[in-house]
Amino acid sequence: MSRQRSMEAILASEYVSIGELTRLTGARYSTLKFYTEEGMLPFEQAEENLTRRYLREATVELIFRIKQLKADGLSIPQIKAALKEEQ
Numbered sequence: 001m002s003r004q005r006s007m008e009a010i011l012a013s014e015y016v017s018i019g020e021l022t023r024l025t026g027a028r029y030s031t032l033k034f035y036t037e038e039g040m041l042p043f044e045q046a047e048e049n050l051t052r053r054y055l056r057e058a059t060v061e062l063i064f065r066i067k068q069l070k071a072d073g074l075s076i077p078q079i080k081a082a083l084k085e086e087q
Contacts, residue, residue, distance in 0.1 A: 015044070015053040024056070025063045032063070040066060040080060 005013075010020045018036070022029050035041045036052065041059060043052040062083075069079045 010056070013056055016056045016059070018052060018054065020056075021054060021059060021063065024060050025067075027063055027067070035063075035066065038076065038080065040083060 005020065007023070010016055010024065013020075016024070018029060018032050021027070021032055025032075032041065036043060041054065041062060043054050045052055065083070065086075066079055069082055074082065
């Protein structure tokens with residue numbers, strides 16, 4: 001098991017892991033994994049260890065946008081459509 005990076009190190013990084021995104025946003029790991037699998041959270045994959053890396057600032061903003069749309073009562077298909085329109 002790998003050691004967790006400090007919040008200071010996470011906030012200084014351009015890229016973060018899905019676990020670090022849970023710490024930054026308060027979202028559940030399973031929720032972020034679902035959003036990733038649904039194509040709602042873009043990521044890069046490092047070939048050497050197959051770890052998904054997310055752009056920290058853009059992804060945190062996107063997660064909070066998804067949370068807001070969900071709070072507004074939108075379904076996942078509606079959220080996906082709204083995100084696509086915003087691009």
